[in-house]
Structure formats: C-alpha cells, structure tokens
Amino acid sequence: MEDVKVVVFGKENAGKSTLIKAIEHDAINIDKKDTTVSMDYGRAVVSGRKIHFYGTPGQERFDFMRDILSKGANVGLMVLDSTMSISEVDIHLLQELKQKGIPCLIFLNKSDIADTEAIRQKFNGFTVITGSAKMGNGVNELIHSLANLA
Ligand SMILES: Nc1nc2c(ncn2[C@@H]2O[C@H](COP(=O)(O)OP(=O)(O)OP(=O)(O)O)[C@@H](O)[C@H]2O)c(=O)[nH]1
Numbered sequence: 001m002e003d004v005k006v007v008v009f010g011k012e013n014a015g016k017s018t019l020i021k022a023i024e025h026d027a028i029n030i031d032k033k034d035t036t037v038s039m040d041y042g043r044a045v046v047s048g049r050k051i052h053f054y055g056t057p058g059q060e061r062f063d064f065m066r067d068i069l070s071k072g073a074n075v076g077l078m079v080l081d082s083t084m085s086i087s088e089v090d091i092h093l094l095q096e097l098k099q100k101g102i103p104c105l106i107f108l109n110k111s112d113i114a115d116t117e118a119i120r121q122k123f124n125g126f127t128v129i130t131g132s133a134k135m136g137n138g139v140n141e142l143i144h145s146l147a148n149l150a
C-alpha cells in the first residue's frame with residue numbers, strides 16, 4: 001500500500017506543531033522561540049499504511065516553505081484555532097490548497113477552551129474534525145479520516 005503525504009497548514013499559533021506531537025510523540029520540530037521556522041515531521045501507521053505529516057510554519061514570511069512542503073502532498077490538513085474568528089489568512093490558505101489541487105480536511109483545534117460549533121457551520125461541505133491537540137482529543141479520528149481521504 002502506498003504511503004500518504006499530509007501537509008499541515010494553518011496560521012501562527014493554531015496548534016500545528018502540538019498536533020503533530022500528539023500524532024507522534026517523537027515528532028521532529030524545528031522552531032525558534034516557540035514558533036516553527038522550517039517544518040515539523042511526524043509519522044503514523046493506519047491499517048499498515050504509513051502516513052507522513054509535514055507541518056508548515058504559520059508565519060507569512062515562510063510562504064516559500066509551504067510551497068516546498070506541499071509538493072506531492074496527497075492531503076492537506078488545515079488546523080484552525082477555534083478561540084479566534086476565521087481570518088483572511090485562513091481563507092487564503094484554503095484557496096492555496098485548492099489551487100494546488102490537494103483535497104483538504106479541517107481540524108478545529110483547542111476545543112478544550114472554545115466553542116467549535118459556530119465555526120464548524122462556516123465550513124459546510126468540508127470534512128471537519130473537532131478536537132484538541134493539547135489534550136489528544138479527536139486525534140485518532142483525524143488520522144483515520146486522513147487515511148480514508150487519500
Ligand atoms: N488550550 C489549548 N492550547 C493548545 C492546543 N493546541 C495547541 N495549543 C497551544 O497553542 C500554542 C501554539 O501551538 P503550536 O503547536 O506551537 O502552534 P503552531 O501552529 O505550530 O504555530 P507556528 O509554528 O508558529 O505556526 C501553544 O502554546 C500550545 O500549547 C489545544 O488543543 N488546546
């Protein structure tokens with residue numbers, strides 16, 4: 001069975017690195033003062049199929065890194081901070097994935113401290129999973145959905 005490449009998008013502080021750590025405890029993160037400057041990498045195996053997660057930096061100045069990490073991706077995973085309202089940056093990132101022809105799934109993160117229902121309704125038509133990277137909620141469901149999408 002083929003490996004799956006997942007590219008993880010989302011703006012600064014959304015919880016991308018925390019999520020990849022929740023998926024694989026030994027995940028690699030390259031950061032500086034708590035913000036990712038080049039990438040995260042983690043791996044999971046679902047039904048014998050390897051899923052590789054590449055986390056991108058959220059800061060806009062790293063646009064080029066997202067392009068590099070998106071090459072050959074089978075699925076895009078958009079991580080949203082549910083404590084914040086949806087911004088133009090989020091919409092822009094979703095459009096970027098669409099333009100690249102990458103099917104996309106949304107993880108509504110920080111459900112431990114936010115009400116996710118209102119945001120969920122804004123993404124009608126998308127596969128949306130609610131959870132908390134920090135608490136580990138929704139992570140298993142997410143991995144299985146990704147494997148099914150690819
Ligand atoms: N309460 C809560 N906090 C979270 C959750 N997930 C992440 N955080 C916190 O949010 C902050 C940012 O998390 P990161 O994982 O570094 O965010 P990121 O998306 O990788 O950020 P950049 O690398 O700068 O783009 C950290 O303080 C995390 O502990 C969650 O599910 N619940």
Ligand SMILES: [Mg+2]
Binds near residue numbers: 016017040055056
């Ligand atoms: Mg990060």
